[in-house]
Amino acid sequence: MAEPFRLVVASDIHYAGPAEKARQDYESRAVGNPVLRLALRWYRHYIWLRDPLSHTHMLDRFLGAAPDADLAVVNGDYTCDSAFVGVCDDAAAESARLCFAKLRQRFGDRLAITWGDHELGKFSLLGGAGGLRLASYERLRGEFGLEPLWSRELGPWVLLGVVSTLIALPVYLPEALPEERSRWEELRREHLAAITAACDRLQPDQRLLLFCHDPTALPFLAEEPAVQRVLPQLDTTVIGHLHTPLVLKQSRLLAGMPRITFLGNAVRRFSTALRRARLWKPFRVRLCPSLTGCQLLKDGGFLTAELDPAGRGAARWRFHPLPW
Numbered sequence: 414m415a416e417p418f419r420l421v422v423a424s425d426i427h428y429a430g431p432a433e434k435a436r437q438d439y440e441s442r443a444v445g446n447p448v449l450r451l452a453l454r455w456y457r458h459y460i461w462l463r464d465p466l467s468h469t470h471m472l473d474r475f476l477g478a479a480p481d482a483d484l485a486v487v488n489g490d491y492t493c494d495s496a497f498v499g500v501c502d503d504a505a506a507e508s509a510r511l512c513f514a515k516l517r518q519r520f521g522d523r524l525a526i527t528w529g530d531h532e533l534g535k536f537s538l539l540g541g542a543g544g545l546r547l548a549s550y551e552r553l554r555g556e557f558g559l560e561p562l563w564s565r566e567l568g569p570w571v572l573l574g575v576v577s578t579l580i581a582l583p584v585y586l587p588e589a590l591p592e593e594r595s596r597w598e599e600l601r602r603e604h605l606a607a608i609t610a611a612c613d614r615l616q617p618d619q620r621l622l623l624f625c626h627d628p629t630a631l632p633f634l635a636e637e638p639a640v641q642r643v644l645p646q647l648d649t650t651v652i653g654h655l656h657t658p659l660v661l662k663q664s665r666l667l668a669g670m671p672r673i674t675f676l677g678n679a680v681r682r683f684s685t686a687l688r689r690a691r692l693w694k695p696f697r698v699r700l701c702p703s704l705t706g707c708q709l710l711k712d713g714g715f716l717t718a719e720l721d722p723a724g725r726g727a728a729r730w731r732f733h734p735l736p737w
């Protein structure tokens with residue numbers, strides 16, 4: 414019997430190179446209101462991640478623990494985005510460069526890189542600093558040589574990686590500079606056209622695995638006729654961005670909640686995503702947590718999958734916890 418294809422998936426590495434590491438307390442410094450600053454510190458300390466700049470060693474831990482594979486996929490967010498403008502910030506670009514170098518050293522060209530929201534920039538959690546920057550898009554394509562839509566084939570399995578920020582642009586656009594908005598909309602149209610073309614190329618006997626960093630994009634993808642057509646061939650959509658299964662569980666519980674527009678942009682973005690979380694269902698979502706997980710549960714790790722070489726049976730997924 415033929416051997417299965419083997420896949421390794423990691424997400425939300427959030428590497429901090431030397432220049433980002435030097436920006437201690439970058440997040441709360443972006444919050445002017447002292448009450449909000451205190452709330453953010455509490456949330457960071459007990460729930461999310463006490464010191465986001467101190468988990469860089471988790472990449473080495475992953476690279477040491479990951480088995481050999483036919484393909485390794487990393488599913489977005491490679492830096493700490495400590496200037497909130499993505500990789501056009503030189504310090505964040507340094508983190509991304511170091512992170513990609515380590516990944517390439519381990520996996521060579523058997524590596525597919527999905528774009529995360531932090532590569533392109535986004536508002537700080539409560540401060541509203543930073544946002545989407547075209548310069549980050551250009552640097553990802555130019556200096557880093559990354560294609561927005563990547564595609565690989567393993568026998569009958571077709572793997573596609575998409576850019577969630579472009580697909581969910583109606584949610585992210587208020588964070589872009591006004592003079593850059595029309596160009597972002599153009600990039601979104603180009604990306605959706607490329608996704609349509611990739612779906613149209615899919616043969617009836619092929620199986621599909623989708624890689625999409627932020628699940629906020631899924632309800633928008635569901636509006637595309639070409640995507641609707643291939644949903645019966647879709648085995649799994651691997652998402653990242655939520656970092657811990659705790660958030661995925663909450664998302665499912667809170668699906669349908671009203672959109673909150675009066676508590677700042679991060680809450681607006683988050684509540685918009687949750688309101689539409691019911692529409693994630695046809696995508697057969699599987700969360701790849703961050704390597705670190707959250708402070709409260711320390712539940713990070715990575716995924717592996719075995720893919721049937723004849724394309725019968727479902728992908729067999731396994732979660733591998735990583736100790737802190």
Ligand SMILES: [Fe+2]
Binds near residue numbers: 427490654655656
């Ligand atoms: Fe992340």
Ligand SMILES: [Fe+2]
Binds near residue numbers: 490529530626627653
């Ligand atoms: Fe993210």
